[in-house]
Amino acid sequence: MSNDSNRLVSLDVFRGLTIAGMVLVNNPGTWAHIYWPLEHAEWNGWTPTDLIFPFFLFIVGVAIPLAFGKRIERGDARRSLFIKVAYRSAIIFLLGEFLAGFPYFHLSTIRIPGVLQRIAVCYFFAGIIYLTTRPRTTAIISLALLVTYFVVMKHVHWNGYYVGDLSKEGSLASIIDRKVFGPHIWKQGIVYDPEGLLSTMGALATTLLGILTGNLIRAKDKTPIEKVAYMFIAGIVCMIIGWSWNPWFPINKSLWTSSYVFFTAGLALQFLALCYWLIDIKGYKAWTKPFVIFGVNAIVLFVGTGVMARLMSMSSGFMGKFSSLLHITKPDGSPQALQPFIYNHLFASWLSDNNASLAFAISFILLWLFLMWLLFRKNVIIKI
Secondary structure, three states, rough: OEEOOOOOHHHHHHHHHHHHHHHHOOOOOOOOOOOOHOOOOOOEEOOOHHHHHHHHHHHHHHHHHHHHHHHHOOOOHHHHHHHHHHHHHHHHHHHHHHHHOOOOOOOOOOOOOOOHHHHHHHHHHHHHHHOOOOHHHHHHHHHHHHHHHHHHHHHEOOOEOOOOOOOOOOOHHHHHHHHHHHHHHOOOOOOOOOOOOOOHHHHHHHHHHHHHHHHHHHHOOHHHHHHHHHHHHHHHHHHHHHHHHHHOOOOOOOOOHHHHHHHHHHHOOOOOOHHHHHHHOOOOOOOOOOHHHHHOHHHHHHHHHHHHHHHHHOOOHHHHHHHHHHOOOOOOOOOOOHHHHHHHHHHOOOOOOOHHHHHHHHHHHHHHHHHHHHOOOOEOOOOO
């Protein structure tokens, strides 16, 4: 679990920025007061928040050739690499189910899809594709996924709904999620799940585009500057394709539409190119430490913050007893959850609503930066 001196720093920084963004948008002081860039688009369209998850999946894809490329070149058995992909995917999926159920674990309604679950599924299939195909085939598969997804979503009919319905309730992806998962879908969505079954086709394509980028970064026949140029140009092309596809298949994070895949991959390519040029080529690394700290233990950070947020929102059970011991109570004397108590007394008492909510989220990130720094200073990377 020691640090790897050969890690691509720019990728760790990109991953760290992305996971910090996840923590920021998932932990406001109150959901009633959020600045609009920190909210998801209602349905079609996008906000900065809608870039976070595709960026992370893109990074997952980029990391696959960097992790397995040298092992393949030195002749490691493919079977051992397949096992590693399957094992890691299973662990990430189970962590996702743990978070979905924590702390009550009501198995009759526990959500089956989720963020970590989607990462696990995409990592598994992308890893298998990388280990069994050439880059050209990977590109063909990613394009085939996006075209097939478009055709299915726009032209497959389901009884009671019109062909091409892309609404929350009527889209084929939403219908399939309700039929397959029943009560085990996202409770806030009710009629759809943003990490559902059919939309995983688009998410997998995002990961495969990351693999193609990772192959470019590993290419020995191109200079670093050439790699940056290729990423910038490819990013522009992807964004143009995404915007051009938007009128027929709108950019939509919850459906993970094909236009959304191209648009977000284009932005990810350009941002990674910028990080690669600034950090790995020009050597501007002084500002990167906090994001490297987050990036090298990203899954641990996501799970840890999720567990803490849930515990801090509890006012019953052992957390209720803990609150009572600290005299954290409501006016009627009953235990109060730790999170609203801290928010109301330390932030909302003197800041405006949106600023208080944002300040709480930033403080939460800073707390976890300190906790993750404790691991980092010991060169501990928890490899899942």
